[in-house]
Amino acid sequence: MAKQLPHVKWVLPNAPARPISLFRGMPAPAWFDIRSISMDPALEDEKGVTAAVKTIETLIDEEIATGIPASRIVLGGFSQGGATSLFTGVSTQKRLAGVVCLSGWLPLSHRLRQLASExxxxxxxxxxxxxxxxVVPHEYGVESHKVFSRILDIPYRSLDAAGPGIVFKSYSDMGHSSDPREIKDLSQWISGRIP
Structure with a gap:
């Protein structure tokens, strides 16, 4: 994507290694603990998600301090990184250009009404x-994007539509990975947010 979007600065942070409950306490790179691949609120690591959001907010603040306005920052990630990006995008007070979640889900959706920013x-x-x-069932992506409409009243948009809203794309024959169709769509979407 860097070749397709040469005007974009890419900041690619790595999650720190931490013990993961799902892996019987074995350490792995993770933004927060994973007790189960589930959207069950009782199994979510709210404290860990909140700490991860603070870390990402700090990274955003550092980019803003270099002169990049929030309105030209797209936050995104894959799997748990996508989940962290989504929750940060929903709760931040900064008006970002956009938020990307690939093969992820919206954590803490049961707290969305209280924690979502205007x-x-x-x-x-x-x-x-x-x-x-x-790894992260397709239904979690489907349910996550529906939450935006039900709880936050954020409208659905087509891939090439300008302005706020949510685009949800499903890809057949794709597992917990990415492929050229997704990268093409994502590149097009980012170009529309930060030309």
Missing amino acids: TSKQTAFFLAHGEDDE
Whole structure:
């Protein structure tokens, strides 16, 4: 994507290694603990998600301090990074150019009404998921994008539509990975947010 979008500065942080409950306490790179691949609120690591959001907010603040306005920052990630990006995008007070979640989900959706910022309604979101995802089920992506409409009243948009809203794309024959169709759509979407 860097070749297709040469005007974009890419900042690619790595999640720190931490013990993961799902892996019986074995350390792995993760933004927050994973007790189960589930959207069950009782199994979510709210404290960890909140700490991850603070880390990402700090990274955004550092970019703003270099002179890049929030309105030209697209936040995104894959899997748990996408989940962290989504929750940051929903809760931040900064008016970002957009938020991307690939093969992820919206954590803490049960707290969305209390934690969502007003700026989230003015943000563009791009969610994409493989229909054959063997790690984060496709249904989690589907349910996550529906939450935006039900709880935050954020409208659905087509891929080439300008302005705030949510795009959700499903890809057949794609597991917990990415493929050229998704990258092409994502590149087009980012170009529309930060030309």
